[in-house]
Amino acid sequence: MAQITALLLDIEGTVCPITFVKDCLFPYFLKKLPDVLSLVEFPLESSSQDSPIVSVIEGFPPETRTTREALQDHIVQLVKNDVKEKNLKALQGLVWNEGYSSGEIKAPLYQDAIDLIQVQSRNHKVYIYSSGSVHAQKLLFGHVDINGKSTDINGYLSGYFDITTSGYKFEPQSYKNIIQNIGIPGQEVLFLSDNVKEVQAALEAGLKAHVVVRPGNSPLTQDEVEKYKAVDDFSHLQL
Ligand SMILES: [Mg+2]
Structure with a gap:
């Protein structure tokens, strides 16, 4: 043999554990989401912001990012429905990056x-x-x-x-x-x-x-x- x-x-x-993503990473992302979005000025087009978060957010459909609240609702829905969407994945990646580096996620x-x-x-x-x-x-x-x-x-x-x-x-x-x-x-x-x-x-x-x-x-x-x-x-x- x-x-x-x-x-x-x-x-x-x-x-x-099979639950790590569902029970740890997803809730961590949702907990941090309001803070992350509070760093961004809305509407996006009216200002000249340049950050990795803004670049990702610009990828969401325009009608979902008219206001901070609308975008937050949209993103929460994507997470709840486990939609594999590349902007969501990218944004989650940025947030988890932060969480891992700060030691909040292990x-x-x-x-x-x-x-x-x-x-x-x-x-x-x-x-x-x-x-x-x-x-x-x-x-x-x-x-x-x-x-x-x-x-x-x-x-x-x-x-x-x-x-x-x-x-x-x-x-x-x-x-x-x-x-x-x-x-x-x-x-x-x-x-x-x-x-x-x-x-x-x-x-x-x-x-x-x-x-x-x-x-x-x-x-x-x-x-x-x-x-x-x-x-x-x-x-x-x-x-
Ligand atoms: Mg497996």
């Missing part, structure tokens, strides 16, 4: 995931594949909560992939793109994810893959338990 030489890790539900990685990344990177390449942007991934791994201290563990990682670099996570081709990119045969790469469809796609692409079981993840069906190898603690992995 081919030896595992590389790990490919999903983020949410795998190395950190990524709650599972201890066994931190250990896996730190220890296995000595003799394995460790890569990340998440639908969150590569920028957001680096931010997250740059501010990991280790014993209450915001710690940068990017140095242990060999590369990052997202849907723009490699494709959607349910498609086998995306995993083929990744192994081609890293230049390691699929049978030497172990993909870990909480999502059965992602695991299935990776297996079809010729990678090894296990389903990760964490508190709050959707439970596996009996069929899935029989079909896939499940892992609930990375210290049990045979590498």
